[in-house]
Amino acid sequence: MKFKVSHSQDTVKGELKITGSKSESNRLLIIESLFKNLQISNLSNSDDTQVMKKALTSNEVEVDIHHAGTAMRFLTAYFSVQEGRETVLTGSQRMQERPIQLLVEALRSMGAEISYEKNEGYPPIRIKGKKLQANSVSLQANISSxxxxxxxxxxxxxxxxxxxxxxxxxxxxxxxxxTLEMLQRSGIQGSFEENTIRIEACSELSPKTIPVESDWSSASYFYSIAALAEEAEIKLSNYREESLQGDSCLATIYKQFGVETNFDENSITLKKSKCSKPASITEDLRNSPDIAQTIAVTCLGLGTACKLTGLHTLKIKETDRLVALKNEIEKLGGEVVISNDHLELKPSATLNKNVAIATYNDHRMAMAFAPIALKIPVIIEDAMVVSKSYPDFYNDLETLKFIVEKD
Structure with a gap:
């Protein structure tokens, strides 16, 4: 389904409640399944989290996690320690093209029994759960976290x-x-010093309720909207100034575009009252690669050149996000150069209208490009791919007076 998105006003105002972080939610679901006694509030309503919940309660041999990359990685380890259970963990065609070998090798070195059903190094995988006795493992630090x-x-x-x-x-x-903080909040002891992570053994957790902070990656699209608007005041809940999420760096990055972040007790308000269009920006996003698409499109809409580095993990996401960004930005009139780990954008003085943006089965492609509708009408193909992380995205756009026409 295609959605045509547009906006006819200079000012954007509104209040939104953003779903819980799927990163926090999925970590807590694994901990809860291993140790019980946890209650989770403000759980994400994303497809990825629903897939995780279903997988953790499934009694089937085959568990299909579709496009959910986090679920594939976390469940590979989880099912490895489910003593006496055999599981075939599979996913979509794209998931079967995303590497899992480094994690499998690490788990095998700990004694896990995992084999490949089709192609060596890729899902689907067969896992024979057992009690692992190993207490240490080594692996490269520059792989997916x-x-x-x-x-x-x-x-x-x-x-x-x-x-x-x-x-x-x-x-x-x-x-x-x-991850370490989620473990510690649950009652599990651990530490991360230099290049060594230590997680202490735990047999039982005390009962407690843990709230999930709203998703900062989802907030990024409203930072982009605020930056692209002439004036903006957008209140988002539930967010904390001392966030665990790497994407909370948005508050600092978007100051360059004139967007100020005001922290209240349980929310943030994004304000823009003056036009700010830097000629160029440079950002190292190795700690927050999921906001690269958003920043690139913001810069395109403002006519700002940018160089974004630290993006090597984007090539093994839902799609090769660097190639996808290059393709779609160039449709709109920008010029993009990419390598294995960086993107450079030279924006056009004028943007092409009513361009159909391909989304490549990638929720972030759809959501990153939608804010540019403040500048020119845009068509988002396979628009409901956003349900992977943010099912209410278009409803929230409409709250901010965007016009969303469904085809």
Whole structure:
């Protein structure tokens, strides 16, 4: 289904409640399934979290997680420690093209029994759950942080806990720290010093309720809207100034575009009252790669050149996001150069109207490009792909007086 998105006003105002972070939600669901006694409030309503919940309660041999990359990584580790259970973990065609070998090798080194059903190094995989006795594992530090988090989440369930030795420069540190904080909030002890992560063994948790902060990646689209509007005042809940999410760096990055973030007790208000269009910006996004698409489109809409680095993990997401960004930005009139880990944008003075933006089965492509409707009408193909992380996205756009025409 295609949606045509447009906006006819200079000022954007409104209040929105954003769904809970799927990153926090999915970590807590694994912890709750391993140890019980947890109650989770403000759980994400995203497809990825619904898939995770279903997988954790499934009694079937085959568990299909569709497009949910986080679920694939976390569940690979989770099912490895489910003693006596055999599971075939599979997903969409794109998921079967996304590598899992480094995590599988790490788990095998700990004694896990995992085999490939089709292609070596890729899902689907067959996992024979067993009691793992290993108390340490080593792996490269510059891989997806989801591999590292997957091991951290099962660490406390092992008889001696788990020490994870990271080799080289760590990528996406905030996500590792988020996992550690989620474990600690649940009552599990752990530490992360230099390149060593230590998770202490735990047999039982005390009952408690843990609230999930709203998703900062989802907030990024409203930062983009505020930046592209002439004036804006958008209130978003539930957010904290001391956030665990790496994408909370948005508050600093978007100051360059004239967007101020005011923190209240349980919300943020984005305000823009003056036009701010820097000629160019440079950002290292190694710790927050999921907001690269949003920033690139913001810059395109403002006529701002940008260089975004630290993007090597984008090539193994729902699509190759660097290639996808290049393709779609150039349809709108921009000029993009990409490499394995960076993107450079030279924007056009004028934008092409009513362009159909392909979304490549990637929720973030749809949501990153929608805000440019403040400048020119745009058509989003396969528009409901947003349900992967943010099912209410278009309803929230309409609250902010965007016109969303469904075809």
């Amino acid at each position: 989801q591999y590292i988090s997957a091991l951290m989440l099962i660490g406390a369930s092992l008889p001696q806990g788990l020490t994870i030795n990271l080799e080289g420069q760590v990528t996406s540190t905030p996500y590792i720290l988020m």
